[in-house]
Structure formats: structure tokens, C-alpha cells
Amino acid sequence: MSTAKQITLITAPSSLGLRPNEKGLEPTTWQAPDLYLKSGLSQKLQAKVVKLEHPTYTFDPQFGTKIRNGLVIRAFSLQLAAKVEEALHTGTIPIVLGGDCSILLGCLLGAKRAGSKGLVHVDGHCDYFHPGNYDVTTRLGTVAGMDLALATGKGELLLTQWDKTDRSLVSEQDAFHIGERSLEKTESEIEWGDITSSEITVITLQKLLEDGLETTATNICKALHKRNLSQVWLHVDFDILDQCYLPAVDSPGSPGLNFGELESFLLTLLRSGYFVGMDFTIYDPGLDPERTYVSALMQIIEKCSLQISHNQTIKTQ
């Protein structure tokens, strides 16, 4: 007899990786995890809940870094990593509710410490800003636009150097990005175009739509198998949804997926059994005062969580 693994919902109420909003205030992505919980997510999943405190957003530069909230993001990432690692070590599945994309670093650090390797990064932007492709003197860097670069070891040591080794959170060869919608332009037209000369596998949104969701998901799973990756982290930024379906994000855009397409794509990935945990980011309740999109997003989180849980069954007598 077997039973599905228990899920640990970890709240990561962060806006640290974003620039201030149009009113000059802290963005409100940090409110999303609590909204999911108040809408009954933990009961539906019969999940254990681990809550992190909302970290303090700062507007001024911090000591020794060109990154907005750099020191706070490091501290928060270490806290989050401890929770992800603990969830994995106790035999549960960590599902991290963001928050902005800076939470990816803590997720990967915790997963790596528990033996995980590899990243599938589903996001409408490749988040590949680093000091080699933008002028750090013109603005404070925002981690939500650089999380994939940092995860693969490019950027300040503050957010690339974690456990006394020179290895990045994930190697370029083990990182798969799906969803950038601007890379159809030539490399010289966009600052982060140098991702195409890295060893990261990049599948643009246009290519995803052209090849088909199931075919793409199946091909990614084959590539994971080929790389011998069986404990992979899945990052889902909801801005891969077309702005006509989900405008309540920091940087909405088109083209994009609809809710059903995203769910279908993620479930095909998750059925492979290669994933040990995942995070969901960037929905901003402050941009959705009527709470129009919560139930559709919750459905994706719920179905994906149940799928990953059922994949990893525990044998019982």
C-alpha cells in the first residue's frame, strides 16, 4: 500500500526583489501567500504550513552592495533555505508561496543542501540581468530581474556565494528556462541577450507555443533524464500568463499562456516524477483589488501540488 507524501506549504511574503511601485511604495507581492492560505489552500492540500515573517523592505542602498535590499534578501534567503531543507529532510514536499522571484535563491539553496540538483525556470522573463550586461551605477539592481543569473553564479558574491564553495546554486547545464518573450529580438537589442551564449537551455514563449506545450514539456523531461537529474526544483512565475489573463503582476506582457495552458504544461512536467519542490511567484494582490484572479491561480497551485505529491508516494504497510 502506498500513500501520497505530505506537502509543506512555506510562505515567502517578499517584495524585496522588486523596485518600488508607481506610488513609490513597496510592491504588495508579499501579501499573496496569506491570501492563498486565507482562501483555504492548506485545507485543500491537507498541508503542513510554515510561515516566514514579512521582511522589511528598504528604499535606500545598503552597505557594500549595488542590489536593492541585497542584505535583507541574503538574510531572508538563508531563512527560507532552512525551511525548504527541513521540509525535504523530513520527507515532505516543499511548495513555496511567493512573493517575488528573489525567493528562488532561498528555495534553491535549501533544495541543494538536501541533495537536489537542477532547475526548470518557467517565467515570462529570463531574469538574467547581471553586472556584465547592465550598468550598476545607473540604478539599484532588482533581484526579481536577475534571479536566474544569480542562481547560475553570475552577480555579486552577496547572492551567489552561500556555502563556502565556489559552486553556483545550479550549473548552467542543469538550468532550463522556458517563457522569455523578448528574445525573438536580436541579441544586441536587449541587455540580457547574453543568456543565449550561456549553457542554459532557453525556450522562448514563442517557441513554446510553436512546438506545443506537451511536446515541449516532454522534451524538457527527456533532457532532465539525459542530464541524470531526478531531484529538480520548479520555479513558476505567473507572469508567463498573458497579461490579458493576469495583469496583476509587476511586468505583465504578451504573448503568454492562459490558465488552462499553464496548468496543462506544468502537470506534464510534474508527471515525470523528476521534481522535489516548487515555488509560485509574482501575483500582486495590490494590483487585484477585486481578487479576480485568486481562484484561478489557487487551482494551478493546488493541482500541481497534488500531482507532485502523488508522484512521490510513500510505501506503507
Place this chain on the structure above:
Amino acid sequence: MTLDLLHSSHPAKDRAEAMQLYGQLTGKWQIDIRYIPVEGAERFASGEWEFGYALEGRAVIDIWQVPAREVSEQTGKSVECGLCVRVYDPVLALWKFTFHGPLYRTTLNMLAYQIGNEIVQEMFVERDIVRWIFHNITPETFSWKAIRSKDGGKSWRVEQIVQASRII
């Protein structure tokens, strides 16, 4: 007078292991310095470098003096006498570093990390990434170098090298 409240004979017990990163350098060192400019001839100098625990053992401070104090007192000429304060932050799991060189009105802030057997300090100078690295550390010797990248970390140029030998 000596600053008895500043100095400590040992690291704080609440972070003794972490303090060993810079704590292994406590003592006095004779240093040979090689300056490598972008253009022009290289320069060489000698001096001394002294490290000790401070602030109840939660910081390591050091004085970098070129030339050695005995020489500068004899000649009345000092090239550089700088104070570094290195404080371990257990929440961030890194070191905060500040350097004061009063003669040239220099103040620098850096963050520092253990990477393998090296200690790597990092800061930005305009768009350049600058790292100061302690390496090849043994009980009796260590090496130090300053490197700079102008392309976001893809390539690095060595600007300064120090070879240190323990005196005390």
C-alpha cells in the same frame, strides 16, 4: 595610553568557529608588495601588517603600514597607514569590512566570504568589480592580491600582490 577596551585576546565564544576565518591571521607579518599598474613600470615596497581580535572578540582589526613603522619613524615618511575593521555577521553568514586610510582620505566598504580555503572581499568601484583575496594561507605565510574586472566578472586583471611572512 593603550585601548584596552578595544582589544581582545581571543574570539567571542558565541561565534568562535566563524571568527577563525580572519582569526587565523592574528599576529604580525612582514609584507612585500608588488604594484602592477595598467601602464608604466611595476613598483615594489615593503611594510608590515598586524592583525588582532577586537570588540569582545567579535571583530578582527588590522593595521597595514608601508613602510614598516621603524622605517617611517627613522625617515619621517609614511606611504600608507590604514586601519581595517572586519566584523562577522552571523545572520548574513558573511563579514563586513571597512578600510580607513587617513593619509589619502580613503574609506572603503566591502563584504567578505570564505570560498574554499580563500577569503574573498568584494566591492564595486563605479562599474568595476574589485576583489581583495587572501590565499595560500599557512601558519607562517600567506598571499594577498587585488584583482579588478571591467566586464562584470568575465575577466580579471591583477593590480597588486602581497607576500606575507609571520614575524610574531
